[in-house]
Structure formats: C-alpha cells, structure tokens
Amino acid sequence: MFAKQQIQGLPPYAPGKPIEEVKQDYGLTKVVKMASNENPYGASPLVAKAITHAASATSIYPDGYGTVLRDKLAAKHALDKQQLILGNGSDEVIQFFCRSFLTPETSTVMATPTFSQYKLNATIEGAIIREVAVKEDGSHDLEGMLAAIDETTRIVWVCNPNNPNGVALDEASMIDFLQRVPESCIVVCDEAYFEYVAREDYPKSLDLLKEYPNFVVLRTFSKAYGLAALRVGYGMAQKEIAQAVDPVRPPFNNNTLGHIAAAAALEDETFINECKEKNRQERERLRVYFEGRGLFVYPSETNFLLIETGVLGNKIFQAYLEKGFILRSGEALGYPTAIRISIGSEEENGELLQVSNEILPGLGV
CATH class of the missing domain: 3.40.640.10 (Type I PLP-dependent aspartate aminotransferase-like (Major domain))
Known part of the structure; x- marks a missing residue:
C-alpha cells in the first residue's frame, strides 16, 4: 500500500511520557506536568x-x-x-x-x-x-x-x-x-x-x-x-x-x-477572570526569576513562558524531568536552546523555582 506522497515521511504526533511512567522511570513519588499549557486550576x-x-x-x-x-x-x-x-x-x-x-x-x-x-x-x-x-x-x-x-x-x-x-x-x-x-x-x-x-x-x-x-x-x-x-x-x-x-x-x-x-x-466568567489574574501573577513571578538569572524571556501574553537558556533544550528538559517536572524542550519548537514552561499553580511554581536553583547552576545557566 502506498500513502499519498505528501504524507510519506511525516512524523506522527509524539505525546510526552505519561506522569506514571515518569515516576516509575526516575523513582519519583510526585511529578508535575508543565508542558502542554493546560489550566492548573481545572474547569469551572x-x-x-x-x-x-x-x-x-x-x-x-x-x-x-x-x-x-x-x-x-x-x-x-x-x-x-x-x-x-x-x-x-x-x-x-x-x-x-x-x-x-x-x-x-x-x-x-x-x-x-x-x-x-x-x-x-x-x-x-x-x-x-x-x-x-x-x-x-x-x-x-x-x-x-x-x-x-x-x-x-x-x-x-x-x-x-x-x-x-x-x-x-x-x-x-x-x-x-x-x-x-x-x-x-x-x-x-x-x-x-x-x-x-x-x-x-x-x-x-x-x-x-x-x-x-x-x-x-x-x-x-x-x-x-x-x-x-x-x-x-x-x-x-x-x-x-x-x-x-x-x-x-x-x-x-x-x-x-x-x-x-x-x-x-461559558456561564462562569468569574472563574475565567480568576484564572486569568492568577496566571498573570504567576507568569510575572516566573519571568522575574528567570530574567534575574540573566536569561531572555519572551514577553508572553499566554499561560506559558519561552525562555532562552543558551543550553540545548533537550538537556534542560532532561534535567528537570529527573527532578519530577515535565517541561517542553525548545528543540522541537524551533528554539533549540530554549525551554517552554506552562504556568502552574502558586505551589507548583514555587517548587519549580526551588528546583531551578539546583538545576540551572549545574548546567552553567
């Protein structure tokens, strides 16, 4: 069987590892997913x-x-x-x-x-x-x-x-x-x-x-x-x-x-407004932290930040993965030395920043 020419060689969508699999692979009890720009506060x-x-x-x-x-x-x-x-x-x-x-x-x-x-x-x-x-x-x-x-x-x-x-x-x-x-x-x-x-x-x-x-x-x-x-x-x-x-x-x-x-x-605009404000505050918190380390953070109007680190994205991704944080490598996004972080809850972001204090110096960032 021959698929039409334009789809030959196209890679299928590759989802990230499930949280349970990451726990098992790295002996972790807790894993935080901050890779797919989901709302950490759920739905109304x-x-x-x-x-x-x-x-x-x-x-x-x-x-x-x-x-x-x-x-x-x-x-x-x-x-x-x-x-x-x-x-x-x-x-x-x-x-x-x-x-x-x-x-x-x-x-x-x-x-x-x-x-x-x-x-x-x-x-x-x-x-x-x-x-x-x-x-x-x-x-x-x-x-x-x-x-x-x-x-x-x-x-x-x-x-x-x-x-x-x-x-x-x-x-x-x-x-x-x-x-x-x-x-x-x-x-x-x-x-x-x-x-x-x-x-x-x-x-x-x-x-x-x-x-x-x-x-x-x-x-x-x-x-x-x-x-x-x-x-x-x-x-x-x-x-x-x-x-x-x-x-x-x-x-x-x-x-x-x-x-x-x-x-x-659609009936709960109050919920959406609350999510927007929490996201704004936490986005600013992460931006200030990473810019304080001398890194370039793209001026985001979303619920994620793209951060230029000067280190290959896959290497940064792996370092965070081993600590229980699933981020998104910039190598698959057209930014080979960047990492993309979905904005989490106040607690998740606090844990991320604490881990960043350990990871980034070890990578020369």
Missing part, C-alpha cells in the same frame, strides 16, 4: 455538575449541529449561528480550512516558528507552504508575510498570541495587515490563548470580523476554560466562509459531554 465547578447529569445519555448520538453550544456562543459574541464552525478542538477547525481551501496548486503563508498544525495540515493537502521567520522579539513579520502572498495564496495564518513564544500582535498592526491582504486570501487568526491576554492594545477581533469579510478567528475551550480532555474549539467567520467549510466537518465531530461542558463553562 459548573462543568462537573453539567456532565455528571448527562453521563447516563451516552447511548445517544450527539447533536451534530451543537445547537445548545452554538446558541450560547452566538449570543456571547453577538454573531449569527451560521457564522460559527465547531471543531474537535481548534486543531480540527484548522484541518477544515486546509481541506476546504488548499490544493497542490495553491499556497499558504505562515510564520515560523508557530503552531505546527498549520504546516502539517497544509502539507497533507499538498499545498505550497511559505514560511516567514518571526522577528527577533518573537512577533510576526507581517511585512514579510505580505510579500509572500501572491495570486495562489488562499490562507494566511496569524497565531495571536503566537505559540510557542507567547508574543502577541497589537491592533494597529493587525488592521494595517488586513487592509493590505487581498480579499481572495483568508486570514485565519488563531486566538487559542485569548482569555489570558492582558495587553490593552490587543486586537478587538470580533469588530474586525465585521469589517473584513476574509477574516476568521479561532478560539478553544482547551486552555483557560480547562476542557482539554473534551476537545472543543470553534471558528468565527462570515457566513459565506463558514458555510463553505461546514461540508467537510464530520457528522457528530463533537461529543455530547464536550458540548454540555463548554456550554456550562
């Missing part, structure tokens, strides 16, 4: 109540249209229900756009480094991929991206804030960019970390959605809402775009518990 208490109530209905197929969740999202964002695209995580919505608009005769433009799923899914569709290196400060080179667009370009990806460095674009830069992108080219703005952003000049994406018909916004319930295990993400676009994409969405792509949990999570 409303979520557990909602899915517990629905747990007995597993023999029934989900509502394929996601009516309850769709209604709540439409009301929250003042959109028509037909402007929404529900996905099994925002990763699946990315897949929908690639499947709908990209072919071997078309091109797509993205930053590098950025979220890996843009390139992966474009590669699977056989599209021409144009990557534009981020600036030294980690921000998108929008001028370079504009120069890479031509008549074949169908999608431009803007990850804001950008994963893996956490750097966010301001509204003026985004508007200037949108004004110069051809209307024949869709601009997909991935706002997976939207709820964590603190900068006041962050783009008002829902206003831009009304003004620019080729603009698309992606968001997720996996990060601040604490529903990573249930895989719910969504896109927001003009009706014409959303309806063009919808036929590639599989039937029942979201499960019933995901729909119910996300709808319940």
Whole structure:
C-alpha cells in the first residue's frame, strides 16, 4: 500500500511520557506536568455538575449541529449561528480550512516558528507552504508575510498570541495587515490563548470580523476554560466562509459531554477572570526569576513562558524531568536552546523555582 506522497515521511504526533511512567522511570513519588499549557486550576465547578447529569445519555448520538453550544456562543459574541464552525478542538477547525481551501496548486503563508498544525495540515493537502521567520522579539513579520502572498495564496495564518513564544500582535498592526491582504486570501487568526491576554492594545477581533469579510478567528475551550480532555474549539467567520467549510466537518465531530461542558463553562466568567489574574501573577513571578538569572524571556501574553537558556533544550528538559517536572524542550519548537514552561499553580511554581536553583547552576545557566 502506498500513502499519498505528501504524507510519506511525516512524523506522527509524539505525546510526552505519561506522569506514571515518569515516576516509575526516575523513582519519583510526585511529578508535575508543565508542558502542554493546560489550566492548573481545572474547569469551572459548573462543568462537573453539567456532565455528571448527562453521563447516563451516552447511548445517544450527539447533536451534530451543537445547537445548545452554538446558541450560547452566538449570543456571547453577538454573531449569527451560521457564522460559527465547531471543531474537535481548534486543531480540527484548522484541518477544515486546509481541506476546504488548499490544493497542490495553491499556497499558504505562515510564520515560523508557530503552531505546527498549520504546516502539517497544509502539507497533507499538498499545498505550497511559505514560511516567514518571526522577528527577533518573537512577533510576526507581517511585512514579510505580505510579500509572500501572491495570486495562489488562499490562507494566511496569524497565531495571536503566537505559540510557542507567547508574543502577541497589537491592533494597529493587525488592521494595517488586513487592509493590505487581498480579499481572495483568508486570514485565519488563531486566538487559542485569548482569555489570558492582558495587553490593552490587543486586537478587538470580533469588530474586525465585521469589517473584513476574509477574516476568521479561532478560539478553544482547551486552555483557560480547562476542557482539554473534551476537545472543543470553534471558528468565527462570515457566513459565506463558514458555510463553505461546514461540508467537510464530520457528522457528530463533537461529543455530547464536550458540548454540555463548554456550554456550562461559558456561564462562569468569574472563574475565567480568576484564572486569568492568577496566571498573570504567576507568569510575572516566573519571568522575574528567570530574567534575574540573566536569561531572555519572551514577553508572553499566554499561560506559558519561552525562555532562552543558551543550553540545548533537550538537556534542560532532561534535567528537570529527573527532578519530577515535565517541561517542553525548545528543540522541537524551533528554539533549540530554549525551554517552554506552562504556568502552574502558586505551589507548583514555587517548587519549580526551588528546583531551578539546583538545576540551572549545574548546567552553567
């Protein structure tokens, strides 16, 4: 059997080691995972109540249209229900756009480094991929991206804030960019970390959605809402775009518990605001510590920090792993001498800093 050429040699997604396996391998009684940008405070208490109530209905197929969740999202964002695209995580919505608009005769433009799923899914569709290196400060080179667009370009990806460095674009830069992108080219703005952003000049994406018909916004319930295990993400676009994409969405792509949990999570803005504030305080705490050691910390607007250490990321990763902390090596993220740390709880961060006092000097950091 021969798989299509563009996927031959593509590596499968490699998940990190499970916590229990790490404990066993290194003789540890406690392991803290700070690698996947999850919410250390979990989800709103409303979520557990909602899915517990629905747990007995597993023999029934989900509502394929996601009516309850769709209604709540439409009301929250003042959109028509037909402007929404529900996905099994925002990763699946990315897949929908690639499947709908990209072919071997078309091109797509993205930053590098950025979220890996843009390139992966474009590669699977056989599209021409144009990557534009981020600036030294980690921000998108929008001028370079504009120069890479031509008549074949169908999608431009803007990850804001950008994963893996956490750097966010301001509204003026985004508007200037949108004004110069051809209307024949869709601009997909991935706002997976939207709820964590603190900068006041962050783009008002829902206003831009009304003004620019080729603009698309992606968001997720996996990060601040604490529903990573249930895989719910969504896109927001003009009706014409959303309806063009919808036929590639599989039937029942979201499960019933995901729909119910996300709808319940939307009811608890107090929980989200509390998580945002705790994250801001703890992010600042870690930033001050690592900058105090003379390291460069990218100015993150997310729930993670990317830190340049001058030491190979895998070496740093291994040193922390042996002490019971699962971080993310920058070697797989386009930053070979960096480490990425998901912001944990106050207790977890305190333990991390204590261990860092032992690890970093031993590595010459």
